[in-house]
Each structure stands twice: as structure tokens, then as C-alpha cells.
Amino acid sequence: xxxxxxxxxxxxxxxxxxxxxxxxxxxxxxxxxxxxxxxxxxxxxxxxxxxxxxxxxxxxxxxxxxxxxxx
Numbered sequence: 689x690x691x692x693x694x695x696x697x698x699x700x701x702x703x704x705x706x707x708x709x710x711x712x713x714x715x716x717x718x719x720x721x722x723x724x725x726x727x728x729x730x731x732x733x734x735x736x737x738x739x740x741x742x743x744x745x746x747x748x749x750x751x752x753x754x755x756x757x758x759x
Contacts (some may be wrong), residue, residue: 726734726747729741749755 725737725745728730728745729737732741750757
């Protein structure tokens with residue numbers, strides 16, 4: 689994923705959050721998890737990530753990072 693693609697993804701998400709009326713703190717938290725997910729998947733573009741990668745990421749968080757299910 690190129691730098692331009694990453695900026696477009698985050699810009700698009702910012703627009704969605706602004707229109708939904710979410711707080712800036714919520715937006716920042718969600719963007720943190722999006723970045724974490726993309727880095728975990730070796731910077732693959734989100735459109736190239738499927739169910740297998742999502743399941744692997746969630747399993748990693750639950751089993752190795754002990755992230756609470758409500759996070």
C-alpha cells in the first residue's frame with residue numbers, strides 16, 4: 689500500500705466520522721485500530737484483505753495481546 693493510498697483511507701474515514709457525529713477521541717481510537725490492523729497484515733491494502741486475515745488478527749489480539757473482547 690502506497691503512502692497516497694493510506695492517506696486516502698484515513699481521509700475517507702475522517703469524513704465518515706465527522707458526518708456521523710462521533711467524537712474526535714472515538715475517531716482517533718478507530719484510526720489507531722485500523723493502522724494496527726494494516727501493519728499486522730504487512731501493509732496490504734485493505735481491499736486485498738479477506739476473512740482469513742481478519743480472523744488471524746482477532747485471534748492474535750485475543751490470544752497473544754489479551755485485548756478485551758469489547759475493545
